[in-house]
Amino acid sequence: MSSPQRQTQVSDAMRSVFVELLVHGPLSRAETARRLALSPSALTKLTKPLIEGGYLLYQPTEERPALGRPSQPLAVNASRMSLIGVKLTSDEMFAVRTDLRGQIQREVRRELRSHEVDHVVAEIADAVRELSLPVTPPSAVGISLAGTASAGDPIVHTSPFLGWNDVPIGNIVAAATGLPTIVENDVRALTAAQQWFGAGVGRHSFALVTVGAGIGCGLVIGDQVVRSPGRGTGLVGHLAVDNNGPLCEMGHRGCARAYASSAAIQRSIAAALGRPDLTFDQCLALGREQQPAAARVFQEAGRALGRVVATVANITGVELVILSGEAVQMFDVCADAFDAALAEHTHWTSTPVEVVVKPFTFSEWARGAAVAALQYQILGA
Amino acid sequence: MSSPQRQTQVSDAMRSVFVELLVHGPLSRAETARRLALSPSALTKLTKPLIEGGYLLYQPTEERPALGRPSQPLAVNASRMSLIGVKLTSDEMFAVRTDLRGQIQREVRRELRSHEVDHVVAEIADAVRELSLPVTPPSAVGISLAGTASAGDPIVHTSPFLGWNDVPIGNIVAAATGLPTIVENDVRALTAAQQWFGAGVGRHSFALVTVGAGIGCGLVIGDQVVRSPGRGTGLVGHLAVDNNGPLCEMGHRGCARAYASSAAIQRSIAAALGRPDLTFDQCLALGREQQPAAARVFQEAGRALGRVVATVANITGVELVILSGEAVQMFDVCADAFDAALAEHTHWTSTPVEVVVKPFTFSEWARGAAVAALQYQILGA
DNA sequence: TGGACTTCCTTGACATCATCAAAAAACTCT
DNA sequence: AGAGTTTTTTGATGATGTCAAGGAAGTCCA
Numbered sequence: 001m002s003s004p005q006r007q008t009q010v011s012d013a014m015r016s017v018f019v020e021l022l023v024h025g026p027l028s029r030a031e032t033a034r035r036l037a038l039s040p041s042a043l044t045k046l047t048k049p050l051i052e053g054g055y056l057l058y059q060p061t062e063e064r065p066a067l068g069r070p071s072q073p074l075a076v077n078a079s080r081m082s083l084i085g086v087k088l089t090s091d092e093m094f095a096v097r098t099d100l101r102g103q104i105q106r107e108v109r110r111e112l113r114s115h116e117v118d119h120v121v122a123e124i125a126d127a128v129r130e131l132s133l134p135v136t137p138p139s140a141v142g143i144s145l146a147g148t149a150s151a152g153d154p155i156v157h158t159s160p161f162l163g164w165n166d167v168p169i170g171n172i173v174a175a176a177t178g179l180p181t182i183v184e185n186d187v188r189a190l191t192a193a194q195q196w197f198g199a200g201v202g203r204h205s206f207a208l209v210t211v212g213a214g215i216g217c218g219l220v221i222g223d224q225v226v227r228s229p230g231r232g233t234g235l236v237g238h239l240a241v242d243n244n245g246p247l248c249e250m251g252h253r254g255c256a257r258a259y260a261s262s263a264a265i266q267r268s269i270a271a272a273l274g275r276p277d278l279t280f281d282q283c284l285a286l287g288r289e290q291q292p293a294a295a296r297v298f299q300e301a302g303r304a305l306g307r308v309v310a311t312v313a314n315i316t317g318v319e320l321v322i323l324s325g326e327a328v329q330m331f332d333v334c335a336d337a338f339d340a341a342l343a344e345h346t347h348w349t350s351t352p353v354e355v356v357v358k359p360f361t362f363s364e365w366a367r368g369a370a371v372a373a374l375q376y377q378i379l380g381a
Numbered sequence: 382m383s384s385p386q387r388q389t390q391v392s393d394a395m396r397s398v399f400v401e402l403l404v405h406g407p408l409s410r411a412e413t414a415r416r417l418a419l420s421p422s423a424l425t426k427l428t429k430p431l432i433e434g435g436y437l438l439y440q441p442t443e444e445r446p447a448l449g450r451p452s453q454p455l456a457v458n459a460s461r462m463s464l465i466g467v468k469l470t471s472d473e474m475f476a477v478r479t480d481l482r483g484q485i486q487r488e489v490r491r492e493l494r495s496h497e498v499d500h501v502v503a504e505i506a507d508a509v510r511e512l513s514l515p516v517t518p519p520s521a522v523g524i525s526l527a528g529t530a531s532a533g534d535p536i537v538h539t540s541p542f543l544g545w546n547d548v549p550i551g552n553i554v555a556a557a558t559g560l561p562t563i564v565e566n567d568v569r570a571l572t573a574a575q576q577w578f579g580a581g582v583g584r585h586s587f588a589l590v591t592v593g594a595g596i597g598c599g600l601v602i603g604d605q606v607v608r609s610p611g612r613g614t615g616l617v618g619h620l621a622v623d624n625n626g627p628l629c630e631m632g633h634r635g636c637a638r639a640y641a642s643s644a645a646i647q648r649s650i651a652a653a654l655g656r657p658d659l660t661f662d663q664c665l666a667l668g669r670e671q672q673p674a675a676a677r678v679f680q681e682a683g684r685a686l687g688r689v690v691a692t693v694a695n696i697t698g699v700e701l702v703i704l705s706g707e708a709v710q711m712f713d714v715c716a717d718a719f720d721a722a723l724a725e726h727t728h729w730t731s732t733p734v735e736v737v738v739k740p741f742t743f744s745e746w747a748r749g750a751a752v753a754a755l756q757y758q759i760l761g762a
Numbered sequence: 763t764g765g766a767c768t769t770c771c772t773t774g775a776c777a778t779c780a781t782c783a784a785a786a787a788a789c790t791c792t
Numbered sequence: 793a794g795a796g797t798t799t800t801t802t803g804a805t806g807a808t809g810t811c812a813a814g815g816a817a818g819t820c821c822a
Binding site for chain 2: 148158160205217219221222224226227228230231232233234235236237238239240242243244250252307311312313314315316317318319344345347348349350351353
Binding site: 028029030040041043044045066067068069070071072 | 767768769770771772773
């Protein structure tokens, strides 16, 4: 239970105070003590070195207590440190610099002309240099990508879209930049960001379902981001929605991704209308105009998503599902179908799970990588 | 992170030593120290009061080290305390007394002639009295049932088969027996038993899928039994297997339980053969004889189960799935269909999850309740 | 205006608990 | 028998959080 006594400067309790203020900040010492089941005197002692080190600041709030000595709300000094987050896709690299709260300060975007490791590393190192330029150097780098990777392990075991197998990209980038570097699965990184700075704050459990080129699912259970060394987590893309549905590229019938991924939606509408030139955004516009074929395709996408969310909620029992991803903007077009499918497939002893839709900019992925690096730096796991 | 300093006699570390020895027992102090990342001296000090209190015993093992001072393997004295476990079904009550390792010492079985709370409590209290008779009184009582209940909350919120809503059965039984009492969902209790004394030992994550009157699923993730206050966990019974399949009693098409629950299997075979008198065991015998209709029904059950297991594994990423329940004896008849469906629905980036089949006696349910009570007594959560 | 009251924060003494260094114990091997 | 090895124990030490007590800084009300 209790962790070993290392000769570190920061105790477990100090870390937990810092995290509590970072995530739920600003809070008075008294309130923090109550939340962490510590004595008030412990908080005086624990916060002192953090304040002196510039990690915490006094930050008044509007709330004024009716009675008693006013509290001195403390908050993390978000600009005390910065992080770099990098998201790799098949043809692009997004990199951001964030503060301690995960707020994006700067971002850059590069084309990836090759998937060769040297080339990718050079691009990352260059972006890191550019983002670190005018200010104090960042504390860590987080890299996120679709594939088998996990903070704490510098090796990307498999990344189909990059064609990588067992590439120790974490170590290579660490050597090239001189900064501690972690690599993390992109959905899990985004989940970490939601846990600390997004809709997951204060939840003991939630799922993050992303809709975009594929369908992903990250989990937080028991206040922990779920990791599955060796196996993946949240592999919902190939969840079967209809045994007689269309084929996905892996030869499954009626996979969720064959209905709800942006590529599948675009393909279906383009094929139905005989217009292979249509972009996803144009398809979405057609759906909004209630063009019959497009509307139907979005309905089916909503149904598939509702089914995925219901299944995840039934199995894991999470309190909340966050819907996000590049294609989540389509939600308004398919909300009715989604709600109906969610209700239909929710286990009859439960009420449908709470769902929030989070609008999404692509740099969110890179931000997730930065927050994953931050979590790893602070919690060391 | 670190838990508060309560004025208990047992420290956190002592508890973790006790649990480590209970679950992985017999272990030398040195080995235990390594596993828990404690110093050897800490172990000398932590074990002393436990040995003096009769909770630990020296227990030699066959292994002899080539070198050095021989170790003194310690093990939990299983007979130091005993627990009562009670499983309630619609028409019966099973009760067992177990030792600290969850070994059943005695069991009783009673018919439940009524679902009235007073009657059920009287039967439980009577069984507890009978089981406690010749020896030292048990330390705690665990009650398990299908429905919404969770250790730490004495109230059964809903139990459809008993017709109970918000019945504080935990408090009532505690008052009637004078023993600390917890109530727990039956599948979760069984999961706890597997975690400490079954196939889940040493696993950070696993799922327990039970097949019987219904289909259930318990989860351990991050070394913790997953609880979902308010919502259920592992509600896989109504997972859709085939959109055009038979109706379940809730009006869903092709639910897993419409294929794989013992009642559904029996109904299907009985209907096909026009013999409503057939029992499940007779159906199983027909399946073993390759009677065509029966064989087909069991195949479909296997397919449904394989799909359930694959879906659970894809979403949660557990290392292992334990298959158990009253109807798991049918596994040999449907293993091929199960394996095929598992492979088919396993996400293509993963290898199929490890599966173990645990033969099952009905008193296993009651044992689960006892272990759930034990876990709650020791971990206090 | 000034006490009563309340809550927040701090201080120093104290208790707990785990580590460290050192040594004793108990065995095998040569 | 002595060297080597690992386990176990011991006592000193240090880190860390609690406790009790009191000071600080407001509001409320006479």
